[in-house]
Amino acid sequence: MAIRPEHRDRDDVEFGVLSALADRADEGMTVLELRAAVDADIDRLEAALSDLKQARLIEVERNDDRTVLYPADEVVLGPDDVTDEEPSLLDVIRRRLGF
DSSP, X not given: OXXXXXXXXXXXXXXXXXXXXXHTTTTOBOHHHHHHHSOSOHHHHHHHHHHHHHTTOEEEEEETTEEEEEEXXXXXXXXXXXXXXXXXXXXXXXXXXXX
């Protein structure tokens, strides 16, 4: 699955976490699975997870002895949100400038 455009400008590790979680949005991932999917040391991964949780872009579910992370609903593009049309250069510039 794809990540909404407004969340694609995060740093490499945070984007990697969101991307990995979006790919497995239904079943979620453990920290160990994320560690294998994202090219970052554990300290940087921990900081990214903290920042994403604080921004409410990930959800954490604790089941008995297992912690599973999921992307927040507003992070992942739904099937109705995906278009075949590429944004124009003007659209990209407007989005980057916040217009």
